Amino acid sequence: MEATREIYWNVGHGVILPMYGFFAAAAGAMAYGFYKKLAVYRSGKALDRVSGPADRLARAVSWALAQLKVLRNPFPGLFHAGFFWGFLLLTAGTTLIMAQEDFTARLFGLRFLQGDFYRGFSFVLDIAGLAAIVALLVFFVRRFLYRPKGLDTAADDCLAHALLFFILVTGFVIEGARMAVTELHANPELARFSPVGLLVAGLLPGDPSALEGLHKTLWWTHMFAAFGFIAMIPFSKLRHLFLIPVNYFFSDTGPLGGLKTIDLADESAQTFGAEKVNELSWKDIYDSDACVSCKRCQDECPAYATGKTLSPMKVIQDLRGSAFAGPETDIIAAVTDKALWACTTCRSCQTTCPAAVEHVPKIIEMRRNLTLMKGEFAGEEGRAAVSSLEVNKNPFGLPNASRADWAAGLGVKPLSEDPSADILYFAGCYASFDRRNKAVAAKFMEICAKAGVKAGLLGKEEQCCGEPARKLGNEYLYQELAGENIKAFAKYGVKKIVTACPHCRHTLGVHYRDLGFEGNVVHYTVFIKELIDSGKLKLKAEPFEFTYHDSCYMSRYSGITEEPRAVLAAAGGSLAEMERHGDRNFCCGGGGGRALLEEKEGTKISVERVKMARATGRPVVVSNCPFCLTMLEDGIKTADCETALKARDLAEVVAERLA
Amino acid sequence: MKILVCVKQIPDMASKFKPNADGTWFNEADLAFRMNEYDEYAVEEAVKLREKDPASELVVLSVGPARVVEALKKALAMGCDRAVHVQDDNVFRKDPWQIASLIAAYAKKENFDIVFTGMQSQDRGSAQIGPLLAGMLGFSCVTTVIGFSLEGRTATVRRELEGGAKGIVKAALPAVITCQLGLNTPRYPTLPNIMKAKKKEIAAFKAEELSAEAALSAAEKFYAPVKKGTGLVLEGGDAASLAGKLIDVLKEKTTVLRG
Numbered sequence: 001m002e003a004t005r006e007i008y009w010n011v012g013h014g015v016i017l018p019m020y021g022f023f024a025a026a027a028g029a030m031a032y033g034f035y036k037k038l039a040v041y042r043s044g045k046a047l048d049r050v051s052g053p054a055d056r057l058a059r060a061v062s063w064a065l066a067q068l069k070v071l072r073n074p075f076p077g078l079f080h081a082g083f084f085w086g087f088l089l090l091t092a093g094t095t096l097i098m099a100q101e102d103f104t105a106r107l108f109g110l111r112f113l114q115g116d117f118y119r120g121f122s123f124v125l126d127i128a129g130l131a132a133i134v135a136l137l138v139f140f141v142r143r144f145l146y147r148p149k150g151l152d153t154a155a156d157d158c159l160a161h162a163l164l165f166f167i168l169v170t171g172f173v174i175e176g177a178r179m180a181v182t183e184l185h186a187n188p189e190l191a192r193f194s195p196v197g198l199l200v201a202g203l204l205p206g207d208p209s210a211l212e213g214l215h216k217t218l219w220w221t222h223m224f225a226a227f228g229f230i231a232m233i234p235f236s237k238l239r240h241l242f243l244i245p246v247n248y249f250f251s252d253t254g255p256l257g258g259l260k261t262i263d264l265a266d267e268s269a270q271t272f273g274a275e276k277v278n279e280l281s282w283k284d285i286y287d288s289d290a291c292v293s294c295k296r297c298q299d300e301c302p303a304y305a306t307g308k309t310l311s312p313m314k315v316i317q318d319l320r321g322s323a324f325a326g327p328e329t330d331i332i333a334a335v336t337d338k339a340l341w342a343c344t345t346c347r348s349c350q351t352t353c354p355a356a357v358e359h360v361p362k363i364i365e366m367r368r369n370l371t372l373m374k375g376e377f378a379g380e381e382g383r384a385a386v387s388s389l390e391v392n393k394n395p396f397g398l399p400n401a402s403r404a405d406w407a408a409g410l411g412v413k414p415l416s417e418d419p420s421a422d423i424l425y426f427a428g429c430y431a432s433f434d435r436r437n438k439a440v441a442a443k444f445m446e447i448c449a450k451a452g453v454k455a456g457l458l459g460k461e462e463q464c465c466g467e468p469a470r471k472l473g474n475e476y477l478y479q480e481l482a483g484e485n486i487k488a489f490a491k492y493g494v495k496k497i498v499t500a501c502p503h504c505r506h507t508l509g510v511h512y513r514d515l516g517f518e519g520n521v522v523h524y525t526v527f528i529k530e531l532i533d534s535g536k537l538k539l540k541a542e543p544f545e546f547t548y549h550d551s552c553y554m555s556r557y558s559g560i561t562e563e564p565r566a567v568l569a570a571a572g573g574s575l576a577e578m579e580r581h582g583d584r585n586f587c588c589g590g591g592g593g594r595a596l597l598e599e600k601e602g603t604k605i606s607v608e609r610v611k612m613a614r615a616t617g618r619p620v621v622v623s624n625c626p627f628c629l630t631m632l633e634d635g636i637k638t639a640d641c642e643t644a645l646k647a648r649d650l651a652e653v654v655a656e657r658l659a
Numbered sequence: 660m661k662i663l664v665c666v667k668q669i670p671d672m673a674s675k676f677k678p679n680a681d682g683t684w685f686n687e688a689d690l691a692f693r694m695n696e697y698d699e700y701a702v703e704e705a706v707k708l709r710e711k712d713p714a715s716e717l718v719v720l721s722v723g724p725a726r727v728v729e730a731l732k733k734a735l736a737m738g739c740d741r742a743v744h745v746q747d748d749n750v751f752r753k754d755p756w757q758i759a760s761l762i763a764a765y766a767k768k769e770n771f772d773i774v775f776t777g778m779q780s781q782d783r784g785s786a787q788i789g790p791l792l793a794g795m796l797g798f799s800c801v802t803t804v805i806g807f808s809l810e811g812r813t814a815t816v817r818r819e820l821e822g823g824a825k826g827i828v829k830a831a832l833p834a835v836i837t838c839q840l841g842l843n844t845p846r847y848p849t850l851p852n853i854m855k856a857k858k859k860e861i862a863a864f865k866a867e868e869l870s871a872e873a874a875l876s877a878a879e880k881f882y883a884p885v886k887k888g889t890g891l892v893l894e895g896g897d898a899a900s901l902a903g904k905l906i907d908v909l910k911e912k913t914t915v916l917r918g
Binding site for chain 1: 674847
């Protein structure tokens with residue numbers, strides 16, 4: 001017997017014309033749905049997210065096909081991937097049938113669905129369908145029986161579930177009915193290549209005319225269900241089938257954590273930041289429509305986890321609601337300023353989002369509007385910190401002339417006294433003024449001296465890098481501070497900067513580029529690693545047990561997770577990881593300018609993080625960010641566990657082990 | 660309505676102050692300057708009044724060296740219409756009478772209906788400019804104001820009196836109002852207003868052209884108070900007796916326990 005099957009068996013070739021008619025209607029409805037959305041996306045401002053299209057396309061296709069972003073969370077990511085691959089194969093299979101029967105066979109008499117190819121085709125599609133059904137069952141259990149906290153279910157979730165399940169099951173019953181009549185007895189050899197169809201065929205009654213009736217009815221209903229599915233894509237969460245892969249194409253190709261730099265010389269600018277839908281970019285609006293409310297961002301958000309108003313998912317959904325309500329809709333009213341000020345800009349949401357939604361820049365845009373257009377602050381303490389930054393160039397309101405007082409007696413000089421330094425150590429505000437972090441800076445100076453590195457300072461010419469101001473939305477103050485620092489760098493011809501703080505590192509190294517500074521900026525952890533690797537710095541390993549807290553601005557903003565671990569291992573450390581570590585680390589609560597603000601809502605993020613560190617059973621939590629060290633120590637005090645856990649800085653640990 | 664607001668630029672109060680060369684005032688090197696806090700309340704109140712009447716005009720004035728332009732710019736960004744800079748590099752040597760004379764000399768050029776200023780400066784703290792200016796201009800004067808409203812040509816103001824008592828005063832315009840903490844929350848200038856302020860007029864006058872009044876008083880010496888060792892450690896005994904001793908100390912040496 002030959003290995004193939006009669007296409008349009010039982011329904012006849014007469015169905016082709018009406019079938020294509022219905023398909024055209026469904027495809028038309030889908031196209032119309034997406035077309036209607038275009039106007040909403042277009043209500044946003046221009047933004048270039050298409051240049052370098054070849055790379056973008058390659059990324060979009062590979063991310064989507066490999067389900068790369070979805071698989072970051074193996075459960076339920078693996079089932080999503082299984083369903084995706086299964087359904088993709090089924091769609092490909094149906095397309096092959098169409099290609100043969102309606103085109104190549106008709107036009108050239110060419111039939112390729114036969115022989116070994118057909119056997120493989122049958123088998124693969126059967127397994128693909130089975131995989132899709134299994135995944136769908138898992139989704140059903142997860143969504144309707146054991147629903148995880150925060151997973152909202154809307155009507156279109158139910159409809160999509162029902163429709164997909166119906167399409168898959170009817171597909172197998174149609175196959176079973178056909179096989180029962182044409183294959184089961186006539187060609188059992190071939191039937192083995194359709195294991196699920198074979199199983200279904202065995203369960204159906206044997207009367208051929210009843211089977212043919214069942215087959216015909218289901219064939220039509222399956223077809224209408226499939227076309228209904230196509231038609232409803234843009235009108236339901238199924239829109240993500242198209243919107244997310246396309247969003248991979250549109251995603252930001254710039255450096256991690258980049259932000260749009262406002263052109264303050266542009267005198268035509270009337271508004272700053274975003275208050276209304278039409279003050280967002282089209283990409284922001286598109287992002288909101290690509291969101292499927294999978295809540296992964298919310299699950300990883302430190303503000304949400306500690307009972308604050310902010311949920312990154314809700315922010316995006318609020319933007320979506322506003323966008324479809326009209327271009328003039330007030331997005332800040334929808335999102336609420338309370339939610340906006342709660343963000344630590346830790347970038348967890350953005351890193352974990354399978355739809356490549358960019359949450360943080362949207363929050364900053366809205367903060368910019370609150371700050372630059374309305375003169376609002378997160379609180380009185382925020383107003384005081386900004387006022388101090390304006391006058392004293394540090395958020396503490398301390399005299400900036402005393403900025404380098406911490407280095408007195410350490411043999412490190414300002415560049416104004418001795419410009420011949422190997423590196424400029426940009427201490428930043430915390431290492432310059434905060435008692436605890438001044439001690440850390442002194443330890444780093446010890447390390448430099450030991451390695452024969454001559455460090456210089458800017459002294460009173462150094463100002464706050466501007467990061468907290470910028471993240472709180474005060475772009476004007478940020479650019480003023482940055483401008484003064486850049487002038488000082490130029491004055492001394494600074495080429496290599498080592499920073500105490502990951503926030504300074506990211507701001508000087510990434511954000512200052514938009515303002516014309518192109519120097520090499522590294523965090524001191526990376527610098528120490530370089531010194532060890534080049535043999536300039538030798539450590540004598542002394543065993544100690546610790547857990548490591550990644551700073552968000554090291555991990556998610558700079559991709560630096562290995563270097564600190566390598567340095568601490570070289571120092572003799574034995575690391576027990578917290579569950580949330582690396583680029584999944586849980587913020588200390590100090591980012592986004594929050595270190596300068598009181599945390600009045602919910603519980604303290606730092607205490608939550610300290611609990612996680614305590615769970616490792618290690619007596620020390622090592623970090624390498626002044627905000628983190630401050631917040632962790634605060635968390636340890638608040639949690640009243642000062643005897644069980646100490647917060648230490650990487651530089652302190654290293655300085656104790658200089659060989 | 661023509662409104663004048665007088666502001667002073669003062670060093671940040673967290674600064675480390677050192678005497679200058681002749682020991683009569685502080686050395687300005689390494690100091691960060693800002694607008695006098697009480698003058699910020701004055702600017703805010705003046706801007707609020709200005710906003711109620713589009714036909715009115717609000718002028719901000721400051722006496723001092725080139726650096727005071729920053730304070731003028733801030734006031735312009737907060738909503739003043741134009742600025743007057745009375746240039747005087749040695750304003751710190753002038754006494755309140757001379758400074759008030761400078762302001763009065765300028766104010767007489769224009770017909771101001773009302774003048775706002777801080778109740779005192781945070782650095783010198785003489786609290787005399789407002790009353791002296793009112794005297795020189797022949798205006799009515801209300802000081803330490805924590806509430807302000809205007810009906811026609813009559814201002815109704817709340818004043819803060821000794822011991823927390825409040826008083827309500829009605830004053831006929833023209834008047835000088837000196838502003839105290841609690842009057843308002845000064846606005847943070849928005850970016851569009853900062854941009855607009857860059858184009859606003861800052862007229863400059865030389866101090867010597869406005870007034871040559873002689874000083875009535877002169878600063879003799881500027882020095883830091885002598886440090887006294889006031890620390891006290893209570894030792895010995897149990898917690899209850901230590902607490903008792905502490906209460907005694909608080910009663911005898913401080914006012915915190917006096918109702």
